[in-house]
Structures are given as structure tokens and as C-alpha cells.
Amino acid sequence: MKKILFFAFGLLMSMMSFGQDQLTKDSVQTVLEGDSIGIGSQQFSKLEDATKAEGDSAYMKNDYASAIQIYEALLGKGEAAELYYNLGNSYYKADDIAKAILNYERALLLQPGNGDIRANLEIARSKTIDKVEPVPEIFFVSWTKSLINSMSVDSWAICGVVCFILLIVSLFFFIFSKQIVLKKTGFICGIIFLVVTVLANVFANQQKSELMNRNSAIVMNPSVTVRSTPSESGTSLFILHEGHKVDVKDSSMKDWKEIRLEDGKVGWVPASAIEII
Structure with a gap:
């Protein structure tokens, strides 16, 4: 039983890690001091690497106008968080703060749990003039929003599928096992996986709603x-x-x-x- 639970836990963690879209640590690191902002270099299988490489090369050569044109052309083929992120960096370096923030926000919609995007967005926001104090939220509401935004819609969907499979496994042990310990373990795990499955689907639906209805x-x-x-x-x-x-x-x-x-x-x-x- 311990081996099965260990395998199930490992499967859950690996699937969640696979679903969580992150900019790789191979990219030039984001610098939070001054106006220095890094650019991601993660490879995109859906895009032509050579074309994206040209955009990265133009950025590194401080040719931000060319980098902007290349990234926007690539985004015309389909949305991608990394391209929005790199485009936001290019606009930031070109001193177009509004468009930098716009593209960081679009990147964050696709990868709400990405720390690099959020950090660069905060840097860009610090350059804006308006400082508006938001209406205070109840701590539970803020905590729930943070939890929902910790992963993308795909990650929550994968988490929901994996937990549903583990729920079936737990029910199997609860129904068919003849040992009391296994029955209790299956029952408790089943309740936990049921709750996580429901929440994961609710959170995935919330993320999808934000992507589809951009208000x-x-x-x-x-x-x-x-x-x-x-x-x-x-x-x-x-x-x-x-x-x-x-x-x-x-x-x-x-x-x-x-x-x-x-x-x-x-x-x-x-x-x-x-x-x-």
C-alpha cells in the first residue's frame, strides 16, 4: 500500500510539474534593480526557433524596434506567454511603458503562476504615474485568488484528472480490500482526492473564464x-x-x-x- 501511495503521489507531482508552464532558468535572469529586465530564451516547439532566435538576437543587440516587430509577427500565429513576456521586455527597453504592461498582463493570463512575469510587471508598474489604493478584500478572498492564480488552466486541469484517477484507486481499496487499515486509508484518501478534484476543476474553469472573457x-x-x-x-x-x-x-x-x-x-x-x- 505504501508503494502504491508513493507512486500515486509521485505521479501527481510529476504531472503538475509538467503542466505548470514556467520560463526556464536558462534565460537571462530578471534583474529587479534599476531598469534592467531580462529576456526569456525558452524554446517554443510550436514556433520556428530560427525566427524567434532572430528576435532574441535583436533584443540582445539593443535593436528593440526589430525585436518588437519579430515578436508581434510570431504572436500573429498564436498566443504564447513567453512571446508576450519578451515583447513586454522589448517595449520596456524602448520606454513604451503602457505596451510593456499590456504584454506582461497578457503573459500573466497564460502563466499566472510565473514569478518572472509578475516581477517584471511590478517593475513596469512602478514607472506609472497613477497610484490608486484598491478596496481592501477579505483575507479569505485574497488567499483564494492567490491559490487560483498559482497555476495555469492547463495545470489545474491536469491536477484534476490525476486526482480523479487517484480517487478511483482509493475507492478500489476502500471497496475491495479486506484489511481494515487499507479500507480506512482508501476512504480518507478518497475524500481528499475528491475535494482536490472538485476544486481543481472549479479553479480551471475560473482560469478559463478569465482567458475567454477579458474584461x-x-x-x-x-x-x-x-x-x-x-x-x-x-x-x-x-x-x-x-x-x-x-x-x-x-x-x-x-x-x-x-x-x-x-x-x-x-x-x-x-x-x-x-x-x-
Whole structure:
């Protein structure tokens, strides 16, 4: 029984490690001091390595304009967290903070548990003008969000599948074993794996929902006046500057979007002033 449990635990850990998409440690390391930001060099099987290598080479030669063009061309073929990350680094080096933040945020959607992306995003955010204090959350809500964002949708899905298999194994021991110890062990493990399976599927669904329904945006204009109504004649409420992240509350209109800030303030801005993450 111990060997079976050890094997099951090892299978769970290996599958979770396989599913957790991380930028490799072979990349040039992110430097958190000053304005130095590293660039990932993980190979992407779905992309032409030679083309991506050209982008990496251009970045290392400080030819950020060329690197941006190459990474954006590659992203036209399909989304990839590493490319968004490298594109964000290129924009940061080119002093385009708004687009750097936009691409870091997109990378983080695909790899919410990646520490390098989150660290570089915080560096870029420190360069923005607006400092808004978010509405305090209950510790349980913050803890739950952190747990959900610790892995990607694929990782949670894999975790759910593995735990479901282990649940079946536990039920087998509980039903068919003649030894009391094995029955108790199978029952307890079955309860644990059932809970983890349910939570993993709920978390995977939450991650998928965030990927499919992108309701957050980044202010792209140097500054934009937030108004009380979707019109230039509306009352001016406050001003936001480039790089600030907002939630899109109402996107039903073509030319105007209603936004909400972290502190709960709401207002309308021109659709051209923001870009959806």
C-alpha cells in the first residue's frame, strides 16, 4: 500500500510539474534593480526557433524596434506567454511603458503562476504615474485568488484528472480490500482526492473564464479624462495616465467604455484610449 501511495503521489507531482508552464532558468535572469529586465530564451516547439532566435538576437543587440516587430509577427500565429513576456521586455527597453504592461498582463493570463512575469510587471508598474489604493478584500478572498492564480488552466486541469484517477484507486481499496487499515486509508484518501478534484476543476474553469472573457484593459493614451457620461460633454471626473489597469464594466458601446478602478471609482473613457488585455 505504501508503494502504491508513493507512486500515486509521485505521479501527481510529476504531472503538475509538467503542466505548470514556467520560463526556464536558462534565460537571462530578471534583474529587479534599476531598469534592467531580462529576456526569456525558452524554446517554443510550436514556433520556428530560427525566427524567434532572430528576435532574441535583436533584443540582445539593443535593436528593440526589430525585436518588437519579430515578436508581434510570431504572436500573429498564436498566443504564447513567453512571446508576450519578451515583447513586454522589448517595449520596456524602448520606454513604451503602457505596451510593456499590456504584454506582461497578457503573459500573466497564460502563466499566472510565473514569478518572472509578475516581477517584471511590478517593475513596469512602478514607472506609472497613477497610484490608486484598491478596496481592501477579505483575507479569505485574497488567499483564494492567490491559490487560483498559482497555476495555469492547463495545470489545474491536469491536477484534476490525476486526482480523479487517484480517487478511483482509493475507492478500489476502500471497496475491495479486506484489511481494515487499507479500507480506512482508501476512504480518507478518497475524500481528499475528491475535494482536490472538485476544486481543481472549479479553479480551471475560473482560469478559463478569465482567458475567454477579458474584461480588463490598459490605458494606452498619455492621459485620458474619465467622464460621467459617454460623451465629451460629460462632467470630468478624474484623469488617468498610460499604463494604468482598469476593469471594463460596460463595453456595449462602440466608441465609449465604462470603466472601474481598484478603489471603486467608475466613469466613461473613449474606447480608443484603452486596449483590452
